[in-house]
Structure formats: C-alpha cells, structure tokens
Amino acid sequence: MYTLGIDIGGTKIAGAVCDENDKVLSQWRVPTPTDPDEINDCILEIYNEALRLHSDIPTMGISAAGNVKADRRTMSFSANIAKWIDYPLADRIEELTDHKCKVVVENDANCAGWGEYILGAGRGSRNMVMLTVGTGLGGAIIINGELYRGSFGMAAELGHLPMVSDGDFCGCGLRGCAERYTSGNALEHFARSGIRRMPQKGKRLLELCGGDVNTLEGKMVSQAAQEGDELALYAFGKIGEWLGRTMAAIAAVIDPDLFVIGGGVVSVGDILLDPARYNYTRFLQAAAYREHAKILPATAGGDAGMIGAADLARREA
C-alpha cells in the first residue's frame, strides 16, 4: 500500500509517494501559492499525478506549519497562511479526491521529528525530543516510541517555552519565548547586536551584507562562522547557549534520552552544538547526579518531514 506525503513549506510544496518501508518511489515539487484554495489545487495535482503512476493512493499525510487540532484534520491557526483559522484542511482535500483518499494533517515540526525518529538520528531512542532551528524554533516529542501530540494537539510548542520573564517580544504575543533566543532570527539579532557594539570586529559580516546591517541574513552568519570569524562565532555561541538552556528546561519536564537538532541553522554542526551541549549541562537540574541525554544533529535530510507525514498517516489509517 502506497501513501502520499505532502510537505507545505513557506516557498515550495513537496510531495512523495512512499511504500510501507518509507521508501520514496516518486517525487514532486511546486512553488507554494498564498491562497488556501490554490494550495489545495496544487496538492490535488500532485495526488492526480501520483495516482497515474501508482494507481491507488488510499492515504495522504500532510505536513503543515501551524497549529493542528487534535482531530488531525483542522488547522486552528497558522502564522504563514492567514486564512487558516479553524480551516478544515483534511475535509477540503478529501472532497477534492472524491473521498478516495483519507487525509491526515500533522504539524510540520512533528513530521520532521517523526521522520528523524524512523529514519535518522532518532532510531533506537525511546523518549526523544527534536528541535528544528529554522527561522523560528519548532519542536516534536516522541514518548515510548510514539509521536506525542498532547490532549488538544498542542504539545511540543517548544519554541514558545517561556525562558525569560519580561523577555524579548515574540510574534505569538508573549515575551521571552525560547525561539526569540535560539533560531535563525535570533542568530541575526545576536550578530547585529555584536556589530553595533563591536564595530571593529564586524568587518567580515558587514562585507557579506553589503554594509547594511539590517540586510544581514542567517546564512551569512553561518558562512562567516565557518570561515572562523569571531563575531559570527559569538552569535552562534549565544544561540547555542540558549539552545542548551531550552533543552535543560525541556528535560525538567520530559527527561528524554535524546535531543535531535535539525533545521537549516544546524548545518554549521558543532559550531552550534558545542555551546548547546556545554550549556545543557550547565543548566540541567541535578546535572551531577543523573544520566544525560545525547544531543545529536539530524541526519534524515530535507525529505524527512514529507516521509514522516506519509508514515504517520499510514499508521493512523
């Protein structure tokens, strides 16, 4: 039995037909439109092409950025797509397929975490936490070998763990959320702060952003850090510190055996993970009297979310 996995990203919609061993048989990729109806049309198109190749696709898993209700069919809210407020995404797609395909919707960080658990660095773990350090900070929790969604589908909103009382204003309307201090956005913030305070050390970064600190992007900081630039390493040291502190907070609740760190920002490897590991130990409760979770980079690659979505949908069906 084949399953279609769909990943609705900020810039592209990707789709893949997977077999029961999570092997990808065929794959598609189209730009993401902004209107929900057009998004649905894109998904239908991929579904139809998949049908043509594989004749029967009884199940579809969709990975979407935003809050998914516990029914795993409805988007309650999305920061990216304004009209996804209480939006019955699974209903719409099932209608478009004439109810020939059962649809399961899952939060994108959950899909990435599950993909990593079944295919990547998470294999063999029992209780695992995945943190996806992208523009923001996504989270997924595996408990006793199963994706944990919480009672209302809102578990693992780890980017919004409150880390600083009266801290940085977050787009969610709260202050001091973890993702304000450890994310691609935070990396840019720390780098800009550094340039403003230590202009003599900011030369390489200013060069990379053409002299205007406001146009500085995370990938420039990554490049400079890999070249050994001191200020870029400082910025990674700071988001690494807060990544460690955030993991220590999570451990006080979940006590996992493994943290997997994914997302674009982790491409620098130990430049991020070393300060994260150091500060995890520094801020972990009773650190001297307990076993410590492993902290590993993600290994399942960019398709993990799409494959994870397909796998989760097949298990559900």
Next chain:
Amino acid sequence: MYTLGIDIGGTKIAGAVCDENDKVLSQWRVPTPTDPDEINDCILEIYNEALRLHSDIPTMGISAAGNVKADRRTMSFSANIAKWIDYPLADRIEELTDHKCKVVVENDANCAGWGEYILGAGRGSRNMVMLTVGTGLGGAIIINGELYRGSFGMAAELGHLPMVSDGDFCGCGLRGCAERYTSGNALEHFARSGIRRMPQKGKRLLELCGGDVNTLEGKMVSQAAQEGDELALYAFGKIGEWLGRTMAAIAAVIDPDLFVIGGGVVSVGDILLDPARYNYTRFLQAAAYREHAKILPATAGGDAGMIGAADLARREA
C-alpha cells in the same frame, strides 16, 4: 493480593496495606528518624506488623522525597536525607525482609500524582499534570493513562523548570526555578516582602507571627488570607500568578487536559486557584486558538501518596 504502601515524609513515616482495589485495610504511622538505617528499621517494623495481620505481603511500594533512578530501586539524591546518594534503598529493604517482599521505590510527587489519578481529581483524564505546592513544588506527569518517568527517572521535575533568567537562587544550585516563585517558601517570601514594603498593611500578619517577620510561616499567611487580610491575599495572588505561569510553560511541552493542584498550600482553594487560572490563560501560548486544560484542586487526601506507591508497586510486580 495485598500490597504495602510506605510514605517516607519529612516528619513521619506512614504505611498502609492496600487490596487490589486500592482499599486501605490497615495503617501505621511513626516519626521519621534521620539516619537511613533507622529509617529502614522503621519500614521493617511496619512490614512485620503488616505480615502479622495479613500473612502475605509480596510487594511494597515506597514513596520517597528525592531523585529515584530509572531502576526504581535506588535513591540518587535527596535534599532531606544527606546519605541517600546512590543509595540502594530497595535492595536494603528486600534484604531485611529476607527477599520475601519485592520493593519498588518511587518519587513522592509521582506517588501523590498517581494517587490523585486513580482515586481523586484526575480520574478520567488522559494526560494529566499534578503540581504539589508544599514547602517546594513537586510534579508528576501522567501520559496516556500511565505515570511518565522519563528515560532516566527524572521526568516531571517541574519545580525546577527555569522561569526567570538570573532569577532567585534555588537550593538545587540553579536560579529562577519555578519553586522559588510558587511554593510555601515563596508564599512566605512574598508575604515578608509585602510586610517590609507596606508595613501599615502588615498588621495582621505581624500579629500572627508575634512581631518578628522572620518567624512568619505559610500557615499564618493561609489563615490571614482566609480572614480576608489584604496582604495575605496579595501573597497568594503572587504565588498563584507564578503557578499559572508555570502551568502555561508546562502546557507548551505536554499540552495536558488537566492540572491537579495538591499540597498543603492549596487548602485555601480558590484564593490560590483563581489567580492561577487567570494567569494560566494570560501566559498560555495561542490561548485564543486552542482548548484549555482544566485546573482542579486535589481531592484524594493525605494518604494518596502512600496508596499511589502501593498501586504502582503492584502494577510493576
């Protein structure tokens, strides 16, 4: 089959023989000695008396304050009993019973949480969090109807969730832990702060503590709050606020359907729970776009921990 539940508290050791329906058949209570060996002797004595009455006690569950290893037999650390560092408590007691009784050790907050789940306010919940507001702040997590211990036995250390960066010094060696802001200790702190800053409003509390603010105890603040004293209500408002904030942080990880609030401090009821509920909503991520967990006071009574320990041990056996 009967099980002996033992609760090693700061001032008393309590024991109860329970049947398979968690009904208490007989009960004992002795003062807690300070030396581990004497504690073991007390437990043996209760065991022997239990044997005399019920002839066969194949299983014993022990509730103990401190960190219990994942083997559920060893105390790795206890703030109360200095010699419980890597202490094989289950081994010791099993030896004393000539290996006729299998012993399971569990953290006291976990036992109280489990007792509440099977007998009290937690019945019917799927994912529940219990917070025990005593001298400190204890936590227990039930996931999918089972006590969740984490990979190394250290889950639900919710009193040490970091709430304030560079916050109040905690006895654990970290700063800003939740229990510094919501606990009996915190209640005394806030009340003392209030008296120092608003001496004209502190009259009733000063009366209750004989004029010396350093001797003020939590139960005096409870009494004054129940009389309607403004300053005492302020102090409860503050620990209630932080209880709400702590629950909101936990919800970002666990998304439970229920919080049960136990411990001596909750005896004032809505004086504590109203500000907790208000601030839970105020600090909950995406509060306007999600379902909210219930927040209820514990109802299973002071023996819940002892019975919970017995029940957990029987299930383990």
Next chain:
Amino acid sequence: MYTLGIDIGGTKIAGAVCDENDKVLSQWRVPTPTDPDEINDCILEIYNEALRLHSDIPTMGISAAGNVKADRRTMSFSANIAKWIDYPLADRIEELTDHKCKVVVENDANCAGWGEYILGAGRGSRNMVMLTVGTGLGGAIIINGELYRGSFGMAAELGHLPMVSDGDFCGCGLRGCAERYTSGNALEHFARSGIRRMPQKGKRLLELCGGDVNTLEGKMVSQAAQEGDELALYAFGKIGEWLGRTMAAIAAVIDPDLFVIGGGVVSVGDILLDPARYNYTRFLQAAAYREHAKILPATAGGDAGMIGAADLARREA
C-alpha cells in the same frame, strides 16, 4: 544679547532667536535633509536670516539627537545621521559663520529637559529628571539647578538603563534597555501583542490600522485609548508600568524631587501617568520610609528644546 537656538529634529530643523529672558523674538522651520553638509547649510541659512533681523548673534545653541562629547562641540554617534561619527559639528558651523558665532552643541533630550526646567513643569525643582517618551526614551538630569552631563557627556542615557536581564533586543546592541518597554515603539509592541492574544478585544485597533496589525502606529493606540478602548488602555498600562519601574530605578541613583514626563506619548495624560505613578511607588526602594518625588507632565511645549539649547549656549558663553 540675542542667542540663536537650533533644534535638528528627524523631520524638521527649527530655529529661534531668544533674548536673555528666553523670550522668542523670531522663528524659522525647514525640512531636515539627510546629508550633514546640507544640514549645515540649512543652519547657516537660518543664522543669516537671524543676523539680518537682529544684527548680532554671537552665540548659537544646537539641539541634536545623538551622543555629544563632553566638549559639547562634537557628535560622537547618532542613530539618525550615519555620518555623525566623531563629527565636529560646532567647528563646521563656526567656520561657516566666519567664526563670528560661538556654537554649543547639546543632546536633544538634555535641551528639552533644560527647557522644561527653566520654562515649564520643572521650575523650582532642585534635582529633576526628565524622561521624553517619543519613539524611544530620552533622558535629562538637572542637579542642584544645573544640567548634569557627566564626565564624558554621556550622563542621562536613561532609555538604555538595563531593566530586564536577557530582555528585549535593543537597537543599541544591548538587551532589556528601558526604552524597549516604555516608548512609542514599546506601545506598539504591547498593542500588537494584545491583538494577537486577545483578537476579540482588538477590533477597534484593527479598524484604525486597516486590518494589518503590522501597520499599527502609536498615535492610533493613543486615539483608541482616549476613546476608552480596553486593549489600548492595556498597552498604555504596560508602558506606564515600565515607566514607573524605570523611574524607581533612577531614583535609586539620583533621588530627585521631580520627574517630568514629556514626548508625544504623554499627550494622553493620566492614561500614561496613573500607571506610571502607581508602579513608581510599587517599585521604589524603601517606599514606605521616604518622601516621594512628584511626577508631572511636561508643560513647556514643542519649542522647549530649541529655547533650552539657546539658553544653555548663552550660559556657556
């Protein structure tokens, strides 16, 4: 003897000839160019017109946004005008006047504070602090009846008083500065946060900003607050709270007898000042055992800075 006061604002350059009693005799206003040379030309033009009317202008006081060196002649840094790094502004203008006019440069918040001290709410005070709540938060300190500049011209940078450890990222490169929590920018932040968290209460504000929360401006929040809108009042309550906390911090250093609050945001009057006064008392050290400073709105009007600059220059000369 007449003195020319110049106020280089973000949008306009204003000039006024004042007599020795700070009476304005004539006045000019032109748009602010972006280039330093063009700014200098504008100032020269105003100076020449002033000369034509009043024949002798031996002294000029310039109010400028940015850091002025202790020599009161050089701009060391300005957030608005990029080329003002170690820029000898007084030298340049004196050259343009053929050294017929002595120029004194002063920070704009200092000029506004001094204007308020000699003409407005500050009259009769001995030790006064002025806080200008505009886009950011400016400060001025009067000690023993004289403007206090500090040893290096950097006193009264009150908008950058650190209020929150690891707090909101500030444009200055630090975190948690007072102006991140009490300023026009902060007002917008708190209003946006409120709309995101309490969408049902955000209707009026969303109406005023045409539905896009990112285009919300401070003056819309002021308008809604004056209409009694709950969410707008909440936002003013928050910046008022932090204004009070900031004043309490300043009082721990300076212990003034008066705070004067100016800037565009204070146009709402007690909507801002009531929560500021309440929280000043709440956070003031030893509040119950001391006299308290008065907290008054500014009264000297929009020309106070320009007149203050002229007055300071005349005293200096």
Next chain:
Amino acid sequence: MYTLGIDIGGTKIAGAVCDENDKVLSQWRVPTPTDPDEINDCILEIYNEALRLHSDIPTMGISAAGNVKADRRTMSFSANIAKWIDYPLADRIEELTDHKCKVVVENDANCAGWGEYILGAGRGSRNMVMLTVGTGLGGAIIINGELYRGSFGMAAELGHLPMVSDGDFCGCGLRGCAERYTSGNALEHFARSGIRRMPQKGKRLLELCGGDVNTLEGKMVSQAAQEGDELALYAFGKIGEWLGRTMAAIAAVIDPDLFVIGGGVVSVGDILLDPARYNYTRFLQAAAYREHAKILPATAGGDAGMIGAADLARREA
C-alpha cells in the same frame, strides 16, 4: 578646630578625633550594643574621652548604616537597628553633650565614599561613584567634587538598583536588586550553588567550611580563590560580572569618570576587578563610541568612613 568622627558598625563603634587636614589625633573602639540608648551612651563616652584629651570638640560626624533623612540628623530606617525608625539621632547626642557639640549624621556608604574621595583612590576625580562590596552593596556618589545626597537623602542606594525583573528576593522587599548578585552574600550564594552543582570541584571549599555548605562564609571563598581554587574563582567571576553590569547601569545615569570599589570583598583585588572591568565594557551603552571610567580598588583603609564622617561634619558646620 578638631572634629570627632564616629563610625557605628555592625560589631564595633569606632571614634577618632581629626584635625582640619583629616589627620587622626586619637582613636577609640568599643563593641556595638543593640539598644539605641546604649549606642548613644557609647558615643557619649567616646566624646567625653575626646574632650579630656582635646578640650574642645565643637562638631561630631556620625557614620551610620541605614537611611538618613535629608536633614542629616534623623535615621528614617535601618536594617540593623530595629528601633531606628524616624529616630532623631543627632538630637539625642546633642542633648547628651549639653548642646556643646553639633552633630551631623551621614549614611555609612556615603562616609566611606567621601573618605575615599578626599584621602584615597578618588582624589582628583570630578564625578565619582563608590561601591562598597560588603555583606550587602553600598553606594556613594560624588558630583562636581561634592557628596551627592539627592533631594530626600536617598541618593546612591546603588545596592537596590533593579538588575533582574522578577529576580532574587531582596531583604528590602523588592526583587532583583543589585546587591543580591554582587555582595558578600551573593558570593556565598554563588559558591554554594557551585558546590551543589559541581560537587567534585567543591572539595577545597567544603574542607574550609567543615563539610557543611550552609556554614560557608565569604572569607573562605576569598581564601580559596587566592589559592587558585576553580570554584571559588567561578564565584568571584559571577559577582564580578554583576558588579560590572551594575556599574554599566549606573554609568547610563551618572557617567562618572571613576568607580572606586571598596569593602571587604575587594581584598582579593583583580580576582574581583578583572571580571568587573570586562563586564563593565561588555554591558556599557555605546561602549565603542565613548570614553570609559576608570575602575580602581579603594585605598584609604578601614578608617576612611570615620574620617569621612568627621570631614563632612566639619564642612557642614
């Protein structure tokens, strides 16, 4: 003309007769009683002995821990001596001397700061801040060569500058005051925290305090730090960090040219001052675009407060 300087310390009352060049001519020292009347008797006794030797003592300056009213005669509050609430100390002593001696009362940190200014590291400074790192954190401010007391006698309460929102509970009833993070008390806190979290590194400190971390005293941490002990150096690093941060906050208000660091804790010298200097630069607003104040240890010795009190009284008279 001779002046008597009196320093009422926590454990001893010291007195000295000084000439007009602040030279000490004779000196006394007695244990501090707890009752205000007995304190007064001790002072009278010293005064009488001073009279016997020097025949005429028209002026007395008293250095006292606590808040002194702007009249410089009345104690409004003292953390040490409970009955000093609105206590007319100068009146009492003048009565006891049959009004033959005029008494001026001054806060002890102010006296120490003034002593340092006239005799020690502060000579030649124009705007100086002294921080006395003892059990708590005292402050004194010199502006334009004069001791600055503020409008109500409450200036320079620098130990209560708010550094952390919702921070450590302070004895003053507020939270997050500077002295909770940089003082002898804070040194003990950080050392104890370190021992709890890194027991393997705590050996030397545990040895010094006889194995009970609760009996650890600041002077033990100083000794261990001077021996090179890693954990003790960590604790000094932390209070040094916060000393630097506190000075940076003060600089945003006062912009002094000099900070003088006194008190028992500074006896370790650069072990404290190096991290203080480093973090002062790290947290100073616009650090790259301004001149920086010097940071020096106090040099005037333990009698500076007593001599400072005498000098201030003579100037007043």
